[in-house]
Amino acid sequence: MTMPLVEMKDVTVRFHGARTVHAVNGVNLTLMPGETLSILGESGSGKSVTLKTLLRLLPENRTEIGGEVRVAGADVLSLDGRALANHRGGVVSMIFQDPMLALDPVYTIGDQIAEAVMRHEGVSRQAGLARALDMLTRVRIPSPERRMKAYPHEMSGGMRQRAMIALALACRPKLLLADEPTTALDATVQIQILLLLRELQREFGMAMIFVTHDIGVAVEVSDRIAVMYAGEFVETGTVRQIIREPRHPYTKGLLAANLHGAVKGERLDAIPGAPPALETKPTACSFAPRCPVRLDGCESARPPVAHFDPGRMVRCIHAVEPAMA
Amino acid sequence: MSNATSPSPEAAAPVPASRAPLLSVNGLRKHFPLKGGLFGRTTGVVRAVDGVSFDVAEGETLGIVGESGCGKSTTARLLVDLITPDDGQILLESRRLGVDLDVRELRRHVQMVFQDSYASLNPRLTMEDAIAFGPRVNGMPAAKATALAHELLAKVGLEPRRFAGRYPHELSGGQRQRVNIARALAFSPKIVILDEAVSALDKSVEAQVLNLLADLKKELGLTYIFISHDLNVVRYISDRVMVMYLGEVAEIGPVETLYANPTHPYTRALLAAMPSMDPDRRTEEAPLTGDPPNPINPPSGCRFHPRCAKAEGVCSAGSPGLFKLPSDRHLVACHAAIPGSGHSLAEMPA
Ligand SMILES: Nc1ncnc2c1ncn2[C@@H]1O[C@H](COP(=O)(O)OP(=O)(O)OP(=O)(O)O)[C@@H](O)[C@H]1O
Ligand SMILES: Nc1ncnc2c1ncn2[C@@H]1O[C@H](COP(=O)(O)OP(=O)(O)OP(=O)(O)O)[C@@H](O)[C@H]1O
Ligand code: SF4
Ligand code: SF4
Ligand SMILES: [Mg+2]
Ligand SMILES: [Mg+2]
Numbered sequence: 038m039t040m041p042l043v044e045m046k047d048v049t050v051r052f053h054g055a056r057t058v059h060a061v062n063g064v065n066l067t068l069m070p071g072e073t074l075s076i077l078g079e080s081g082s083g084k085s086v087t088l089k090t091l092l093r094l095l096p097e098n099r100t101e102i103g104g105e106v107r108v109a110g111a112d113v114l115s116l117d118g119r120a121l122a123n124h125r126g127g128v129v130s131m132i133f134q135d136p137m138l139a140l141d142p143v144y145t146i147g148d149q150i151a152e153a154v155m156r157h158e159g160v161s162r163q164a165g166l167a168r169a170l171d172m173l174t175r176v177r178i179p180s181p182e183r184r185m186k187a188y189p190h191e192m193s194g195g196m197r198q199r200a201m202i203a204l205a206l207a208c209r210p211k212l213l214l215a216d217e218p219t220t221a222l223d224a225t226v227q228i229q230i231l232l233l234l235r236e237l238q239r240e241f242g243m244a245m246i247f248v249t250h251d252i253g254v255a256v257e258v259s260d261r262i263a264v265m266y267a268g269e270f271v272e273t274g275t276v277r278q279i280i281r282e283p284r285h286p287y288t289k290g291l292l293a294a295n296l297h298g299a300v301k302g303e304r305l306d307a308i309p310g311a312p313p314a315l316e317t318k319p320t321a322c323s324f325a326p327r328c329p330v331r332l333d334g335c336e337s338a339r340p341p342v343a344h345f346d347p348g349r350m351v352r353c354i355h356a357v358e359p360a361m362a
Numbered sequence: 363m364s365n366a367t368s369p370s371p372e373a374a375a376p377v378p379a380s381r382a383p384l385l386s387v388n389g390l391r392k393h394f395p396l397k398g399g400l401f402g403r404t405t406g407v408v409r410a411v412d413g414v415s416f417d418v419a420e421g422e423t424l425g426i427v428g429e430s431g432c433g434k435s436t437t438a439r440l441l442v443d444l445i446t447p448d449d450g451q452i453l454l455e456s457r458r459l460g461v462d463l464d465v466r467e468l469r470r471h472v473q474m475v476f477q478d479s480y481a482s483l484n485p486r487l488t489m490e491d492a493i494a495f496g497p498r499v500n501g502m503p504a505a506k507a508t509a510l511a512h513e514l515l516a517k518v519g520l521e522p523r524r525f526a527g528r529y530p531h532e533l534s535g536g537q538r539q540r541v542n543i544a545r546a547l548a549f550s551p552k553i554v555i556l557d558e559a560v561s562a563l564d565k566s567v568e569a570q571v572l573n574l575l576a577d578l579k580k581e582l583g584l585t586y587i588f589i590s591h592d593l594n595v596v597r598y599i600s601d602r603v604m605v606m607y608l609g610e611v612a613e614i615g616p617v618e619t620l621y622a623n624p625t626h627p628y629t630r631a632l633l634a635a636m637p638s639m640d641p642d643r644r645t646e647e648a649p650l651t652g653d654p655p656n657p658i659n660p661p662s663g664c665r666f667h668p669r670c671a672k673a674e675g676v677c678s679a680g681s682p683g684l685f686k687l688p689s690d691r692h693l694v695a696c697h698a699a700i701p702g703s704g705h706s707l708a709e710m711p712a
């Protein structure tokens with residue numbers, strides 16, 4: 038039987054400092070090799086923190102991480118030294134909204150990719166450069182030989198995004214973490230990058246976790262969706278299940294607010310209010326203050342978690358008893 | 363197609379064709395000098411807005427879409443005279459700016475709300491002072507301005523007793539954007555330009571603000587110019603839509619006509635680039651390759667020709683200009699749609 042590539046068990050992330058933030062509050066996730074999951078949620082819901090936990094990119098001294106994180110058999114929370122260095126970039130790599138977070142402005146694109154390959158795989162500079170050229174070709178940068186010698190600032194936005202993807206995939210990671218990599222791009226460029234990621238993901242057989250607040254983007258790139266609210270997954274399922282039979286009231290509201298097929302001149306089904314501040318550990322349903330189908334118990338106890346098929350989960354009192362508004 | 367789809371339920375009866383538009387823009391042009399080199403000499407120009415013309419009827423919402431850098435915000439800033447055009451005319455109710463309409467009056471009637479709700483608010487002013495500021499500068503007595511501020515806070519759904527004394531950092535993004543809208547309304551404008559005004563908001567909060575905009579429009583008889591890159595939002599809110607490409611108008615028409623029958627190849631590509639929302643019909647091929655070129659040295663002729671699958675010799679030779687299609691108020695700048703243009707897909711002239 039195939040082992041899961043990623044297993045997160047009851048993961049919590051809390052930041053200490055001027056104010057405490059309960060950013061992630063019990064995330065459970067299993068991802069098989071080659072599978073793609075989108076994490077869908079609003080600003081501040083904990084999407085980026087979840088990804089950074091998988092790469093151990095959070096500030097060690099102010100962050101308290103609980104639970105268990107395993108990637109490709111390794112216990113991520115206890116990695117250090119060489120093992121951690123190999124984990125980052127070798128096993129798991131990440132792409133961002135702003136490519137300048139990943140690219141070094143003072144080196145050419147070719148040198149940066151070659152250097153990463155040499156460091157992780159111990160190959161010669163020549164082999165590193167050959168891989169760099171191959172990667173630039175695969176991400177379809179026009180005239181790749183010439184672009185090997187280009188600096189990041191000499192490229193257009195879409196091209197920089199491609200270069201960042203080439204760098205992230207150069208060492209053939211098993212898992213690619215994508216944190217809103219297309220949010221800042223123009224519509225006609227965004228779809229090009231989404232299709233490219235889909236194609237490379239299939240070609241390399243890697244798993245992908247794609248963070249976005251755009252449902253349409255999640256539909257284009259992933260097999261499964263996890264809907265995140267206030268640091269928790271409130272609903273998970275296949276893309277079809279989430280789009281066609283959403284069961285959590287927040288997911289339903291989000292789909293309505295996406296305005297896809299909204300009728301002109303009719304009022305939108307807006308979710309009132311705003312997400313909570315996360316200063317305390319949740320003791321009730323975090324969505325309760327905004328929920329249109331809230332029951333008396335919702336504000337005093339944690340909602341039950343209903344599991345249907347493997348991978349189909351809903352965290353709502355109504356999900357257990359089918360009667361739902 | 364007729365104009366049956368054009369007016370939204372809250373808009374008044376269709377504007378009779380004879381009546382002058384509320385706002386009219388003719389041949390608007392703005393080029394920014396590009397400084398560079400050792401002595402900061404001008405090394406080129408950015409053709410940010412290059413001959414843009416359109417009308418806005420009273421009570422309608424005109425959506426403006428197009429990719430980054432195509433000149434949407436520059437157009438908006440020209441309309442409120444935050445920057446001065448190099449060329450072109452702006453007419454409000456048939457009065458021409460600089461002739462029989464002065465800037466102060468234009469700015470009172472045309473207000474703008476920006477994307478970044480935080481940057482547009484002074485961190486040291488309470489919400490009531492932020493809203494009352496404009497009217498006071500324009501001579502309204504302090505007590506009256508404060509009362510107005512409270513009234514407007516209530517109007518945008520923020521209970522004055524709770525919110526009047528708060529500072530910007532004490533509000534959520536959606537609440538701050540409501541305050542920005544209230545501030546624009548303090549001038550009793552006829553037209554409100556919303557430049558990516560809901561783009562930074564979370565989806566669930568965005569829907570609240572869109573409902574608010576619809577309510578205010580109905581109640582106050584406002585006219586909107588709504589700039590956004592979100593084609594779903596633009597479709598929902600607009601009566602007509604203008605598509606811009608590299609400083610020019612590519613196509614403009616009633617919203618349903620434009621979405622159902624996009625005529626300009628760029629409009630088609632833009633709509634086809636929208637993520638699918640149907641897991642069984644995911645996008646298989648990107649409608650366009652490459653990034654939009656920059657507006658410093660725009661391509662000759664039709665500026666879209668290097669990316670256009672239908673480009674022919676005539677397209678790089680000459681600029682198509684906006685052509686009025688037989689259907690109501692639908693204009694397009696594409697040789698393939700202009701009879702007698704010489705493009706092989708164009709009809710022969712009658
Ligand atoms: N290093 C940090 N120190 C303290 N708080 C943090 C830190 N990083 C994130 N947070 C807080 O944790 C919460 C979750 O943040 P996160 O970045 O994961 O949100 P997100 O879902 O990615 O949102 P967005 O869509 O805006 O990127 C937020 O309240 C954020 O302010
Ligand atoms: N003050 C300025 N000086 C120089 N160039 C400018 C200035 N303002 C805008 N530009 C340039 O003019 C062009 C049009 O910019 P504009 O802000 O109008 O685009 P936009 O359509 O609003 O784009 P976005 O969707 O990114 O907001 C861009 O190339 C921009 O860099
Ligand atoms: S548990 Fe209660 S408050 Fe929470 S989403 Fe379900 S019904 Fe709404
Ligand atoms: S004028 Fe020519 S290049 Fe321009 S959009 Fe039409 S067909 Fe394409
Ligand atoms: Mg984030
Ligand atoms: Mg802009």
